[in-house]
Amino acid sequence: MGQSNPIRPVALIVENDASQREVISILLEESDYVVMECQSAEAAELVLRELGEGLTLLITDVNLAGRMNGVELAFVARHYNQGLDIIVTSGWPLHQPLPDGAKFWAKPWAPVDILREAAMLQAAGSSR
Numbered sequence: 400m401g402q403s404n405p406i407r408p409v410a411l412i413v414e415n416d417a418s419q420r421e422v423i424s425i426l427l428e429e430s431d432y433v434v435m436e437c438q439s440a441e442a443a444e445l446v447l448r449e450l451g452e453g454l455t456l457l458i459t460d461v462n463l464a465g466r467m468n469g470v471e472l473a474f475v476a477r478h479y480n481q482g483l484d485i486i487v488t489s490g491w492p493l494h495q496p497l498p499d500g501a502k503f504w505a506k507p508w509a510p511v512d513i514l515r516e517a518a519m520l521q522a523a524g525s526s527r
Contacts, residue, residue, distance in 0.1 A: 408455035408521060409433045413443040413472060415464045423458055426510055430517035432456070440467035440475070447479040454483055456520060458513075461489035470495040477501070484520055 410432045414420040417438075424434045432455070437443040440463050447454065457476050459469035467475070470493070473485050477498040485501035487493070493503050504512065 407431055407433050408524060409435065409450065409453055410456040410458065411435045411437065411443060411446055411450075411454055411476075413437045413440060413457070413459035413463060413469065415439070415460065415462070419460075422510065423513060426513040427456075427517055430514060430521070432517060439463055439465040440469065440472035441465045443472055444475055447476050451479045452482070454480055455524070456484045456486070456517075458486045458488065461487060461491070461493065468495075470497060473501050474498050484516075486516065 410427045412420050412423050412434060414423065415438050420436050424436055427434050435446055437446060440459070443459070457473070459472050461469040463469055463472070469487050473487055476483055476485055485498065486504055487497060487501060488504045488506055488508065490506040497503060
């Protein structure tokens, strides 16, 4: 009898700094996430439109290339996926409200923060 493959959680990382995007991606991949990466909110919106409820986690920087910032993207993401876990990060204080349930992480954050969040979300997902 064949084993069923569990569905892996899907994370969308939106960060215009390639090195930070890579670090987050590697950490989440090590936590068994499928990771999609975008440099801009506009590119991320296309992914959100396509995957919608299929996404588990969005991590976005506030300052992004293009016309939309990460906070605005968080509201767009909430429109497409009401249950999406959203983390907005920035090296600057946040001056805009976030959508309900979204978290703000000030930079610099530690890699263990990403690992802890991934484990917590996976534990919560398995108890749903």
